[in-house]
Amino acid sequence: MQKKIPVTPDSTRCSTCMLSEICLPLGMARHDVAKLDELIKERIRVPKGSALFRLGDKVEAVYGIRSGSLKTQLEDASGHVQITGFLLPGEIIGMDGLLENTQQSHAIALEDSEVCVIRIDEMDHLAAHIPVLNQQFRRLMSKEINRSHQLVMSLGAMRSEQRLAAFLLNLSQRLATLGYSANEFVLRMSREEIGNYLGLTLETVSRLFSRFAREGLIHVQQRQVLIVDMQTLRGLAGTDCG
Amino acid sequence: MQKKIPVTPDSTRCSTCMLSEICLPLGMARHDVAKLDELIKERIRVPKGSALFRLGDKVEAVYGIRSGSLKTQLEDASGHVQITGFLLPGEIIGMDGLLENTQQSHAIALEDSEVCVIRIDEMDHLAAHIPVLNQQFRRLMSKEINRSHQLVMSLGAMRSEQRLAAFLLNLSQRLATLGYSANEFVLRMSREEIGNYLGLTLETVSRLFSRFAREGLIHVQQRQVLIVDMQTLRGLAGTDCG
DNA sequence: CGATCAATTGAGCCGTCTCAATTTGGGTGG
DNA sequence: CCACCCAAATTGAGACGGCTCAATTGATCG
Numbered sequence: 120m121q122k123k124i125p126v127t128p129d130s131t132r133c134s135t136c137m138l139s140e141i142c143l144p145l146g147m148a149r150h151d152v153a154k155l156d157e158l159i160k161e162r163i164r165v166p167k168g169s170a171l172f173r174l175g176d177k178v179e180a181v182y183g184i185r186s187g188s189l190k191t192q193l194e195d196a197s198g199h200v201q202i203t204g205f206l207l208p209g210e211i212i213g214m215d216g217l218l219e220n221t222q223q224s225h226a227i228a229l230e231d232s233e234v235c236v237i238r239i240d241e242m243d244h245l246a247a248h249i250p251v252l253n254q255q256f257r258r259l260m261s262k263e264i265n266r267s268h269q270l271v272m273s274l275g276a277m278r279s280e281q282r283l284a285a286f287l288l289n290l291s292q293r294l295a296t297l298g299y300s301a302n303e304f305v306l307r308m309s310r311e312e313i314g315n316y317l318g319l320t321l322e323t324v325s326r327l328f329s330r331f332a333r334e335g336l337i338h339v340q341q342r343q344v345l346i347v348d349m350q351t352l353r354g355l356a357g358t359d360c361g
Numbered sequence: 362m363q364k365k366i367p368v369t370p371d372s373t374r375c376s377t378c379m380l381s382e383i384c385l386p387l388g389m390a391r392h393d394v395a396k397l398d399e400l401i402k403e404r405i406r407v408p409k410g411s412a413l414f415r416l417g418d419k420v421e422a423v424y425g426i427r428s429g430s431l432k433t434q435l436e437d438a439s440g441h442v443q444i445t446g447f448l449l450p451g452e453i454i455g456m457d458g459l460l461e462n463t464q465q466s467h468a469i470a471l472e473d474s475e476v477c478v479i480r481i482d483e484m485d486h487l488a489a490h491i492p493v494l495n496q497q498f499r500r501l502m503s504k505e506i507n508r509s510h511q512l513v514m515s516l517g518a519m520r521s522e523q524r525l526a527a528f529l530l531n532l533s534q535r536l537a538t539l540g541y542s543a544n545e546f547v548l549r550m551s552r553e554e555i556g557n558y559l560g561l562t563l564e565t566v567s568r569l570f571s572r573f574a575r576e577g578l579i580h581v582q583q584r585q586v587l588i589v590d591m592q593t594l595r596g597l598a599g600t601d602c603g
Numbered sequence: 604c605g606a607t608c609a610a611t612t613g614a615g616c617c618g619t620c621t622c623a624a625t626t627t628g629g630g631t632g633g
Numbered sequence: 634c635c636a637c638c639c640a641a642a643t644t645g646a647g648a649c650g651g652c653t654c655a656a657t658t659g660a661t662c663g
Contacts, residue, residue, distance in 0.1 A: 193514050196599055201514040215510060217503035224510070246495065253488065253495050260502040261459035267509035268457060268466070272435050272443040274516035275560035279651065310610060318517035323651060325611055341610075341660070357438055521619070552642060562620060567643055583628075583642075 124162045124233075132156040141209030141296060142183050143237065143255065151249050158245050159235045165189070171212070171226040171234060178216035180238045184208045187232025188307045191215075191224045192315075202316040203267065205229070205308060207293050211237070211259050229307040274318045277356075282317045283327045284356035287337070291346060302349070306342040366404045366475075374398040383451030383538060384425050385479065385497065393491050400487050401477045407431070413454070413468040413476060420458035422480045426450050429474025430549045433457075433466045434557075444558040445509065447471070447550060449535050453479070453501050471549040516560045519598075524559045525569045526598035529579070533588060544591070548584040 133144050133155040144152040162185060165171045171182060174194055184206055191212060192202045203224065206212050212234070216222040246252040269289075273282050295301035306313070310328075311321040331337045336352050338345040346352060375386050375397040386394040404427060407413045413424060416436055426448055433454060434444045445466065448454050454476070458464040488494040511531075515524050537543035548555070552570075553563040573579045578594050580587040588594060 193510055195514070195518075199518055201518045203510045203513050215503055215506045217499050218507055223507055243492075243495065250485075253485065257459050257498070257502065260499065260506065261457055263506050264457045264502065264509060265460055265465055267506060267513060268435055268445045271445050271509060271512050271516060272437070274513060275557070276437075276441055276443045315517070320652060321610080322612085322653085325609095326651095329611070551640095563642080564621085564644085565619060567641095568619095571643070 124164060130162075133159060136185075138183075138185065138209040138297075143211065143259065145255065145258070147249075147251055147255060151251060154245065154249050155252075158237060158241050159183075160238070160241070161236050163234050163236060165228040165232045165234065167228050167230045167232075169228055171228065171232075172216075172222045173225050174222055176216075176222040178213065178220045178222055179240070180236045181211055181213040181217070182226075182234035183237055184210050184212060185233045185235050188229045189226050189232055189234075190229055190308065190312065190316075191226050193224050200315065202312060203270070205290075205312075205316065208297060211263070214260050214263050229312075270316075279317075279319050279323055280327055280330075281356055282319065283313075283324065283331070284336075284352050286313065286317060287344065287346065288349075288352060288356050291349075302346045304344055306344060366406060372404075375401060378427075380425075380427065380451040380539075385453065385501065387497065387500075389491075389493055389497060393493060396487065396491050397494075400479060400483055401425075402480070402483070403478045405476050405478060407470040407474045407476065409470050409472045409474075411470060413470065413474075414458075414464045415467050416464055418458075418464040420455065420462045420464055421482070422478045423453055423455040423459070424468075424476035425479055426452050426454060427475045427477050430471045431468050431474055431476075432471055432550065432554065432558075433468050435466050442557065444554060445512070447532075447554075447558065450539060453505070456502050456505050471554075512558075521559075521561050521565055522569055522572075523598055524561065525555075525566065525573070526578075526594050528555065528559060529586065529588065530591075530594060530598050533591075544588045546586055548586060 133139055133142075134149075134153045136142070136144075139145075139152060144155055147155070163171065163182070165187070171189060172178075186208055188208075189206050189212060190202050191204045191206065192200050194200050212226050213222070215224055217239070242252065242256065273285055277285065290304065290306075291301045294304050308316075309321070310324045313319075314321040314324040317324070328337070328339045331352075332339050336346070336348045336355075338347060375381055375384075376391075376395045378384070378386075381387075381394060386397055389397070405413065405424070407429070413431060414420075428450055430450075431448050431454060432444050433446045433448065434442045436442050454468050455464070457466055459481070484494065484498065515527055519527065532546065532548075533543045536546050550558075551563070552566045555561075556563040556566040559566070570579070570581045573594075574581050578588070578590045578597075580589060
């Protein structure tokens, strides 16, 4: 299922990675980033649809997404699934497993993807020589907490159209950060996955896409999305009542 | 609003705190816990209804709850609020602010409470002498991520009765960990707050309490709760479909 | 070019919300 | 100490949003 790729001297490292402005090295001084190069000793290729890790797996590392995209999902005793995140390049996956060193969720690739292995024990060793590394990692964990809290807000306080609007804007903004267009992108997940993530059925999601398109907010062609009226979409997602 | 309490030599410290099995020192060796005593230099008393911190505040510390209970809530531009957690003694509050060193939420006391101030800079200094401290703090942050993901699962995948059942069981279990009865307890939050937290209206919550009581699962007298049929309640919350 | 899966669209139902009226309990001042 | 007041909680009736079930269309891929 997984193909491990040793990082050879000529491979891209943190110090030469285009994602370093977003990923683990975010905000670190150049000479510290160079030291990070020792940390990433291998990468893993994850084919579309297969798992980077599964619930119950032993945790020895977290993973920085280098290319592609993945989803994380919880699964309860009855097999019911809840998607808790769609992750893009530069984002870190697997931090929920650090509590008991056991994965609490599944991580499944939405497309052929590649992740950098960040071994926790290596990071602890390295942190002795890079004082800011621990702070940096704390920041990334805090970011995940905030992300999850935002999702709670979306699920708990918004109606369906607001949730989808917020979802699209969030995706748009993260893609823009990666240098892609904020207005035009391809969804890597199905209507069903979006629905699961947002606490809606796939039919409701589909209807909302159609409605947004009818109202001139977006163009949709299957998974191809073009945001036409960002302003109104923001109004929908955010504060239209206050 | 807040009263700071310096920790004097005769005050309770981490090494003598009854919560050390649950809180920051969880799983640390005794001699390491003793070193933690230097970390907590002050505590803060938070009267019922007042804020430990507010959205936008500068973050220099996180807080371990020593007594009482608090809620954390997000607030969007229009003033709409979403409660993201009810926190009990031994739990850490404020970790979502570590991303930008700015509070992303409000923390409000549900009753007169007291928290231990865990200064981040002090913790970083101390971590040099306590190798496991960083791992420990990572674990606590991971726990918060898991907690939030569970809430997402509750909001996204459960119907109202399941949400409330899961809520009661979660509370019961955490109170039991603190040495209180798992079957009988007093809710420190209103129906409205429970509803907000669970993505329901206060009326729905009230009706569910009445129904659970009618069905013999619990006894309710205002905020006094007695769990009568833990088994059935578990069936409701968990997997009754698989 | 057919097979298969994803997405769209429709009709009817159910759960939860909204609005409104009472009841209960706790706190306060006469 | 009791009466009053206000906030919190309960309960009911009706409306509506999102779900379920079902049929159809549209992509994608051997």
